[in-house]
Structure formats: structure tokens, C-alpha cells
Amino acid sequence: MATVKNETVMQRQPATEKGRLHFLDQFRGFALLGLPFVNVLALWLINTPETTADFWLQRGLYFFVEARFYTIFTFLFGLGFYMFLSRSAGAGGKPRLRLYIRRLVILVLIGFLHQQYQSGEALFHYAVIGLLAIPLYWAPRRVNLVIGVVGFTVAALMGVKLLTIPFLILLGLTAGQYRLHDAIHKKLRLSKLRMVWLLSLLGTVMAICAMWWAAPPEPMSPFLFEVEGESPSPTMQAAFTLAHIGIATGPLVSVFYLSSLLMIGRTRLGTKILHPLQAYGRMALTNYIGQTVFLVGIQRMVFNVSPTTYVVSTLVSLGIVVFQIIASNLWMRWFQYGPLEWLWRCGTYWTIVPIRKQTGDRQ
Numbered sequence: 001m002a003t004v005k006n007e008t009v010m011q012r013q014p015a016t017e018k019g020r021l022h023f024l025d026q027f028r029g030f031a032l033l034g035l036p037f038v039n040v041l042a043l044w045l046i047n048t049p050e051t052t053a054d055f056w057l058q059r060g061l062y063f064f065v066e067a068r069f070y071t072i073f074t075f076l077f078g079l080g081f082y083m084f085l086s087r088s089a090g091a092g093g094k095p096r097l098r099l100y101i102r103r104l105v106i107l108v109l110i111g112f113l114h115q116q117y118q119s120g121e122a123l124f125h126y127a128v129i130g131l132l133a134i135p136l137y138w139a140p141r142r143v144n145l146v147i148g149v150v151g152f153t154v155a156a157l158m159g160v161k162l163l164t165i166p167f168l169i170l171l172g173l174t175a176g177q178y179r180l181h182d183a184i185h186k187k188l189r190l191s192k193l194r195m196v197w198l199l200s201l202l203g204t205v206m207a208i209c210a211m212w213w214a215a216p217p218e219p220m221s222p223f224l225f226e227v228e229g230e231s232p233s234p235t236m237q238a239a240f241t242l243a244h245i246g247i248a249t250g251p252l253v254s255v256f257y258l259s260s261l262l263m264i265g266r267t268r269l270g271t272k273i274l275h276p277l278q279a280y281g282r283m284a285l286t287n288y289i290g291q292t293v294f295l296v297g298i299q300r301m302v303f304n305v306s307p308t309t310y311v312v313s314t315l316v317s318l319g320i321v322v323f324q325i326i327a328s329n330l331w332m333r334w335f336q337y338g339p340l341e342w343l344w345r346c347g348t349y350w351t352i353v354p355i356r357k358q359t360g361d362r363q
Contacts, residue, residue: 021185023265027258028076028284029277032324034069036291036317037061041222042120043295045307049219057310058220062242063208067161067250070122072258074165075251077126078172079181085137086176097134103348104130110289110340118292122165123285129166136170141177148174152251159244168251184262197263200256207249214241279328283338287324294320333357 038061040046049055084103085095104127111124136144151167175181216238224239232240264270280287298316331338335355337345342355 021181022278023184023262024076024079024181025278025281026261026265026274027072028281029279029325030257030261030281031069031072031076032280032284032287032291033277033321034065035073035288036295036320037065037314038069039118039120039291040295040313040317043118043292044299044303044313045305046222046313047307047309048221049310051309051311054310055219057314058222059215061310062215062246063211064253066243067246068253068257070161071164071168071250071254074122074126074168075172075175075254077130078169078174079176080172081130081133081169082137082173082176083181095137099348100134101131102350103344106344106347110285110344114289114292117296121292123288125162125165126169129169133166133170133173136173141174144170144174144177156244156248156250159240159247161247164247164250188262190266193259193262196255197259200252200259203249203252204256207245207252210249211242211245214238214245216242276325276329279332280325282332283328283341285344286338286340287328289340290324291320 047054049058085097085100088096088099107123107127107130111121111127114121115124136147148167148171152164152171155163155167216235218235220235220239220242224236224243231237261274265274295316328338334357335342336357337353337355342353345353
């Protein structure tokens with residue numbers, strides 16, 4: 001009985017600094033960087049670009065941000081799905097489904113509440129898909145790989161961003177089955193990493209060229225819409241094509257971003273530059289919800305129903321990201337978890353988990 005109790009206590013604790021996969025925290029932190037720049041478009045009234053700065057900011061969001069960072073965020077959720085179940089199993093044991101189901105039910109509730117303020121939020125969909133995908137944890141990895149690749153390809157060709165989420169989660173799960181995280185943690189051979197980087201760079205260049213070709217010469221509406229019974233204007237039709245290409249090529253650009261992070265992280269200077277993303281990523285839930293709190297709060301208190309520009313929304317989003325990175329690093333000096341991460345863990349294990357770091361653990 002004592003052994004079982006000790007194992008349960010250990011599972012409530014975060015991974016030690018030595019055993020923690022810091023690159024995953026950096027990946028999550030990096031994914032968070034791009035989210036407010038896109039999500040603000042659904043929360044604020046943004047004018048169609050009227051200035052050169054707004055025009056190129058809109059283009060930049062389509063080319064480098066939209067369908068790039070959410071792809072990373074979603075893929076990492078699937079990988080986390082695998083890692084939670086595999087770690088909860090312990091050595092030769094069975095995955096503790098009760099904990100995982102409780103964890104996702106809590107996330108369903110968080111996502112539902114979040115949807116009341118951010119209609120484009122992803123947590124609710126992640127949690128529901130995570131619950132439905134539990135049987136695939138035991139499916140052969142090749143089966144999951146085929147389903148994930150084929151499913152994402154079909155969804156991407158259809159241009160339905162929401163439909164790509166289940167398959168990105170499944171691909172994250174499959175990456176866990178192939179132990180990709182362990183391979184990266186043990187340091188991929190530099191030659192292999194360079195090959196991945198070069199191929200993804202080539203894919204990214206081709207994707208950007210295709211999007212440049214598809215983009216209309218005129219500024220596009222911040223919202224893509226069709227009027228029933230009417231044909232979309234040439235500019236709107238070109239914008240739809242641009243968005244479809246962006247969704248289809250999202251994983252290519254995302255792989256380029258992540259492989260670039262791994263390349264940068266192999267240098268001493270790069271390690272120092274990327275280090276702040278670790279705390280930011282460890283508080284991913286808190287910061288993701290926090291971005292909505294900031295954006296909605298600013299919209300209601302400052303802009304209300306007044307439209308604004310891409311320049312303003314970009315500067316505000318940048319300010320939020322910088323503030324969150326600083327706050328996250330200060331918070332993680334003293335605490336083991338972010339505020340919402342702590343509540344989530346307490347609910348998962350149905351007990352009060354210590355949140356303060358011990359004196360010797362503080363950085």
C-alpha cells in the first residue's frame with residue numbers, strides 16, 4: 001500500500017529539471033507567441049488595410065503566422081496525450097485512464113467557459129477529441145500515421161481548419177508512439193537535423209511563393225465570408241485560396257520553425273535566447289487563457305465598438321506576449337506550476353498539490 005501511495009505522490013510532482021524535456025516547453029512557448037496576433041482578429045473590429053503598414057502586416061500574418069503556430073500547439077497536445085498516458089502507466093503497468101479522463105473533462109469545462117469569450121478557442125475541441133481518441137493510444141503506430149496523414153491531407157484540401165485538429169492531434173500521438181521526443185532529447189545527429197531543416201526550408205519557400213502567387217493585389221477583409229446565393233468577389237475568392245494554401249502548408253512551415261529552434265538551441269548563445277520560452281511554455285494554459293483576458297479586456301475598456309488597425313492590434317499583441325514572458329519567468333522562480341496548471345493538476349489528482357518551490361529548487 002505504501003508503494004502505491006508513493007507512486008501516486010510522485011506522479012503529482014512535475015518532472016525534475018534534469019529529467020524534464022525543456023525543448024517541449026520551448027516549443028509550447030514558441031507556439032504561444034503567434035496565437036494572439038491571429039486571435040485578436042476574431043475578438044476586435046479590424047479595418048480592411050488602408051495603409052502600406054497594415055497591408056504588409058496582413059500579408060505577413062497569412063504567410064508566417066496563420067495556420068503555423070496553431071499547428072504546433074495542436075500537435076503538441078497530441079504528443080502530450082501520449083506522454084501523460086505512457087508516464088501514468090509506470091514500468092510495465094497500465095495507463096491510468098481515470099486520471100486522464102478526469103483531466104480532459106476539466107479541460108472541456110475550461111474550454112466551454114473560454115468559448116463564451118473567444119469563439120475560436122481550441123481547448124474545448126482538444127479535450128473532446130482527446131476523449132474520443134483514447135482507443136487510438138493502443139492502435140498500431142503505422143495505422144495512426146496513415147489515418148493522421150490521409151485525414152489531414154483531405155481536411156487541408158477542403159480548406160477546413162477546424163477539421164485538421166483531430167488529425168494533428170493524432171499525428172502528435174503517433175510521434176509519441178515513435179518516441180520522437182526521446183530521439184530529440186537524446187540529441188538527433190546534426191546531419192539529420194540539418195536535412196530536416198533544409199527540406200522544411202525548401203517547403204516553406206515553396207509555400208510562401210504559392211501564397212504570394214495566390215494573394216490578391218488589393219487589401220483583403222479581415223473576415224472571409226460568402227453571401228448565400230452570390231458569387232464571392234475576385235478579391236474574396238483569392239483570399240479563400242490563400243487561406244487554403246496556408247492551411248495545407250502549415251505543417252511544412254511549422255517543421256521549419258521547430259527545426260530552426262533545435263538548431264539555434266545547439267549553440268550557447270541560442271540556449272540563452274530560447275531559455276525564457278521554457279517558463280512561458282510551462283504556463284501554456286494560463287498564458288493561453290490570459291491572452292484572451294487581455295485582448296477582451298482591452299477591447300471592452302479601450303476600443304468598445306470602434307474599429308482599429310492591424311498596426312495597433314499587432315503592437316498590442318506584441319506587448320501582451322512580452323509581458324507574459326517576463327511574468328512567467330518571474331512566477332516560475334517561486335512556483336512549480338502556473339495558476340491554471342496548478343488548479344488543473346489538483347482537479348486531475350483530486351487533491352491539493354503543493355505549488356510553491358522549495359528553497360533549493362528556486363532558480
